[in-house]
Amino acid sequence: MPTQAGTALDAILTQHARQPTELLQILREVQEVAGWIPPALQTRIAGHLGLPRARVEGVVGFYSFLHDTPAGEYRVLFSDNITDRMLGNQGLFEAFCQRLWLERGKCSEDGLVSADYTSCTGLCDQGPALLVNGRAIPRLDAVRLDSIASLILERRPVADWPVELFEIQDNVRRAGPLLADTPANGEALRATLARGAEATLTEIEHAGLRGRGGAGFPTARKWQACRDAPGPERYVVCNADEGEPGTFKDRVLLTRQADRVFEGMTVAARLVGARQGFLYLRGEYRYMLDALEAALARRRAEGLLGRDILGEPGFDFDIAIHLGAGAYVCGEESALIESLEGKRGIPRNRPPFPVTHGYLQRPTVVNNVETFACAARIAAQGAERFRADGSPRSSGTKLLSVSGDCARPGIYEVPFGIPVHEVLAECGAENTLAVQVGGPSGTCIDASEFGRRLAFEDLATAGAFMIFDARRDMFEVARNFVQFFAHESCGFCTPCRVGTSMQMHLMDKIAKGNGTQGDLVELGQLDRALQMAAHCGLGHTACNPVLDTLKRFRPAYERRLKALHFRPAFDLDGALAEARRMTGRDDAGAHLETRHD
Numbered sequence: 236m237p238t239q240a241g242t243a244l245d246a247i248l249t250q251h252a253r254q255p256t257e258l259l260q261i262l263r264e265v266q267e268v269a270g271w272i273p274p275a276l277q278t279r280i281a282g283h284l285g286l287p288r289a290r291v292e293g294v295v296g297f298y299s300f301l302h303d304t305p306a307g308e309y310r311v312l313f314s315d316n317i318t319d320r321m322l323g324n325q326g327l328f329e330a331f332c333q334r335l336w337l338e339r340g341k342c343s344e345d346g347l348v349s350a351d352y353t354s355c356t357g358l359c360d361q362g363p364a365l366l367v368n369g370r371a372i373p374r375l376d377a378v379r380l381d382s383i384a385s386l387i388l389e390r391r392p393v394a395d396w397p398v399e400l401f402e403i404q405d406n407v408r409r410a411g412p413l414l415a416d417t418p419a420n421g422e423a424l425r426a427t428l429a430r431g432a433e434a435t436l437t438e439i440e441h442a443g444l445r446g447r448g449g450a451g452f453p454t455a456r457k458w459q460a461c462r463d464a465p466g467p468e469r470y471v472v473c474n475a476d477e478g479e480p481g482t483f484k485d486r487v488l489l490t491r492q493a494d495r496v497f498e499g500m501t502v503a504a505r506l507v508g509a510r511q512g513f514l515y516l517r518g519e520y521r522y523m524l525d526a527l528e529a530a531l532a533r534r535r536a537e538g539l540l541g542r543d544i545l546g547e548p549g550f551d552f553d554i555a556i557h558l559g560a561g562a563y564v565c566g567e568e569s570a571l572i573e574s575l576e577g578k579r580g581i582p583r584n585r586p587p588f589p590v591t592h593g594y595l596q597r598p599t600v601v602n603n604v605e606t607f608a609c610a611a612r613i614a615a616q617g618a619e620r621f622r623a624d625g626s627p628r629s630s631g632t633k634l635l636s637v638s639g640d641c642a643r644p645g646i647y648e649v650p651f652g653i654p655v656h657e658v659l660a661e662c663g664a665e666n667t668l669a670v671q672v673g674g675p676s677g678t679c680i681d682a683s684e685f686g687r688r689l690a691f692e693d694l695a696t697a698g699a700f701m702i703f704d705a706r707r708d709m710f711e712v713a714r715n716f717v718q719f720f721a722h723e724s725c726g727f728c729t730p731c732r733v734g735t736s737m738q739m740h741l742m743d744k745i746a747k748g749n750g751t752q753g754d755l756v757e758l759g760q761l762d763r764a765l766q767m768a769a770h771c772g773l774g775h776t777a778c779n780p781v782l783d784t785l786k787r788f789r790p791a792y793e794r795r796l797k798a799l800h801f802r803p804a805f806d807l808d809g810a811l812a813e814a815r816r817m818t819g820r821d822d823a824g825a826h827l828e829t830r831h832d
């Protein structure tokens with residue numbers, strides 16, 4: 236296989252014009268041929284791109300889907316979101332490893348197969364799920380897993396596996412104007428050209444469109460800032476790296492409404508003056524790539540992308556798709572831009588913000604998939620129709636990814652401002668104990684808060700809506716999220732790298748029955764440290780699941796503690812008396828704070 240990849244390398248490099256910004260794409264494609272990225276190929280790639288070898292090695296090491304040691308002809312990664320666990324993924328994983336004589340994370344001795352866990356694959360409505368050589372298989376059960384094991388033992392190429400194994404359902408349970416409409420291609424662009432760029436920007440402002448990625452920044456303000464920024468080149472980037480566990484609405488939007496998303500990007504390009512756009516697609520959605528490329532090709536043929544779009548002289552814009560490679564932090568916009576530039580996805584210092592210093596340090600608009608789809612709708616239909624749904628400060632509809640304990644998991648397009656209990660009733664949830672709104676970095680609420688509304692003015696969300704009924708142990712839910720953050724911390728800054736790991740160890744200690752009240756206090760202190768010193772949002776929100784569940788479900792923690800009240804047998808402050816005497820100090824600062832846990 237490495238020889239084959241060596242031969243293919245020239246073609247891959249040529250296809251990517253030997254551009255260093257294409258490094259991640261080149262590495263990904265080399266791995267698709269070779270199964271891994273051998274050190275010798277890394278050296279060759281570095282030479283061809285004129286990059287230090289350490290840069291190539293750093294990129295390979297950063298992304299969890301790239302590997303520099305053989306991982307087998309078949310690399311099987313089980314999705315390990317909490318909803319996968321609730322559906323029994325761990326038992327399935329054990330059975331799979333037993334059937335194939337595998338040890339977690341290690342390649343079989345004959346080099347055939349390896350199995351491990353990966354973070355949420357965006358299939359929570361049809362889990363448990365896995366990826367085999369990057370292709371997603373949902374709805375695992377013992378029978379399907381047995382077929383997969385047999386296909387591997389037969390050494391049948393994944394491309395020849397039965398197609399029904401890979402069939403992914405949209406599970407749209409409630410469609411609104413965004414999902415139910417089937418607008419004519421080019422409708423939004425024609426309306427934009429007729430109205431003019433300034434007036435369309437004003438229309439988006441009047442619509443009150445706010446970013447659907449969770450933060451809710453006004454879209455028109457972001458686009459205006461990019462438009463006003465100095466410089467000859469601008470870029471439009473669609474963030475389809477939906478890695479927040481429990482979120483899968485972009486998956487469905489890109490499957491059902493890809494044209495609308497691309498049209499929204501093209502509208503944005505017209506308004507800010509960009510000629511190049513990128514769709515950054517998460518690696519877990521690799522299976523969508525061919526269909527999305529085909530949609531782009533069709534749009535070029537229809538005059539909706541390329542030069543002189545719709546016959547308008549000088550309206551040039553095209554879109555390239557970049558695939559991620561398994562790094563949650565790349566969902567953060569500046570990390571995503573670094574990744575687009577072919578680097579490790581480490582968040583940048585901000586300011587300056589991407590609207591003035593984004594891709595290649597040029598003005599760049601980065602928005603979520605749903606935001607672009609909404610912008611296309613506003614451009615085509617106007618602000619008034621958009622504002623007909625929603626609440627005063629959150630206009631329009633919102634796509635929710637509903638998963639967990641309910642009869643009808645899937646996608647719900649709801650008006651912003653809908654109370655949580657209405658969503659629960661609609662999806663058939665019973666005896667609900669808690670809902671995690673917005674994924675692990677969002678908010679966990681209990682039954683007393685089900686009257687709260689999903690809107691930027693109350694419960695802001697990018698769309699994840701995970702339901703836990705009375706059978707669930709909220710400590711274990713939080714522990715899964717804590718493991719997720721520790722795994723996904725990019726390691727760039729010490730507070731987050733060490734803090735997320737300490738948090739995980741504290742939760743493991745409590746899970747084993749060795750925790751004390753002091754550990755609960757320490758969990759709170761960790762949050763303060765991360766809030767103060769972490770470099771990006773991942774670190775700032777990494778303690779949210781613990782804090783939220785401690786506040787609402789404290790008994791789930793306390794019943795695991797060794798003792799509710801604990802006094803250390805060893806008097807540390809007393810032991811320091813000699814040191815105080817030698818330094819001549821006996822003030823308060825020379826004593827350890829007394830803490831009765």
Ligand code: SF4
Pocket residue numbers: 564581582723724725726727728729731732769770771772773774775
């Ligand atoms: Fe990386 Fe965490 Fe620091 Fe963000 S806070 S830069 S994810 S280590």
